[in-house]
Amino acid sequence: MKIGELAERTGTSRRLLRYYEEQGLITPSRGINGYREYQEPHVYVVQQIKGLLDAGLPTRIIRELLPCLDKPQTIYVPDVTPEMVDTLQREQARLSERIECLTRNRDAIADYLETVLKVRCGGDTPQLSPARCD
Amino acid sequence: MKIGELAERTGTSRRLLRYYEEQGLITPSRGINGYREYQEPHVYVVQQIKGLLDAGLPTRIIRELLPCLDKPQTIYVPDVTPEMVDTLQREQARLSERIECLTRNRDAIADYLETVLKVRCGGDTPQLSPARCD
C-alpha cells in the first residue's frame, strides 16, 4: 500500500509518516519508482506510534520500544543486550508512573463530575439548559 | 514560600514555574516587593501539572482540569456550565484512551522482558517460578 492509503487508514498526515520513517520508526520498502510501499502490519504500528506520541513519549524512546511490541513475538535473545533490558525496565517504570498519574486524574474528574451532576439534578440549583443526567 | 524553594521542592525550574503562571495554571500572590509568594498546596499542584504535561496534556487542557483536581472539593455548582461538563467528559474519555494505550504497551514490555529473562537464564527449560537471574 502507498503512503496515501496508509495515511487515510491511520488518520495520519503523509508528512508525519515520512517523519516517522526519518526517525527510524518505520522502514517501508521502496517500489521501483521510489514510492514507499507499506505492508498491512504497518497500519497497526502507526497507530501504536500515534498513541505513544500522544501519551508524551518522544520518538527516541518509541524507537526502542517498538521492537518488542508486536505480539507474535520472535525474540532473538542473543541480540538483547543487558543495556537494552535495563532501558526497557526503566521505560516500563516511567510508563507506570504516567499511567498512575493519568488514572488518578481521570478518577478525580469522575468524582467531580459525579458530584456536580448529582447536586445539579438534586434540584436546588437553577440552571439554564435541560439537565441531562443519566 | 518563594519561587526558589518551590522550584527545589518540586524539581522544576524557576523558569517553568513562571511559565505555568503565565499560562494561568497557578497564581501565586505577590509580596510587597513583587516577589511571588507560594503556599504549601502549590507543591502538590505543581507536581500535578508536571505529571500531566509529561503525559502529553497541553497547558490549555490542564488549566481546565486543575479546578476539579484538589480533593477536599468545594464545588460552586452554579459556576459549572454545561459546556464545562462537556469538556470534562471529553477530556475524561481522552485520558482513558491514553491510559489504555500506555497500559497495553507497558504490559507488552512486561511480556517481552519476561520472555527474554526466562529464556536467558532457563536455557531450553523455561521456568515458571520467579526468575531471579542477575
Place this chain on the structure above:
DNA sequence: CTCAACCCTCACACCGATGTGAAGGTCAAT
C-alpha cells in the same frame, strides 16, 4: 497526448515547552 492525482525531496515556518542570559531590584550579612 494531456490532465488529474498520486508520489518524491527539500526547506522554511509554526507552536508549545523549556533553557539562558541580560539588566536591574531586594535583602541579609559582613
Place this chain on the structure above:
DNA sequence: ATTGACCTTCACATCGGTGTGAGGGTTGAG
C-alpha cells in the same frame, strides 16, 4: 556600604512534532 544570593521582567534560542508549499517525477484514464 558592599557583596552575594535571591528576586523581577524581557527577550531571544532550542528542540520536537507538524503544517505547507515549491519543484519535479509517475501513473492511469480520457
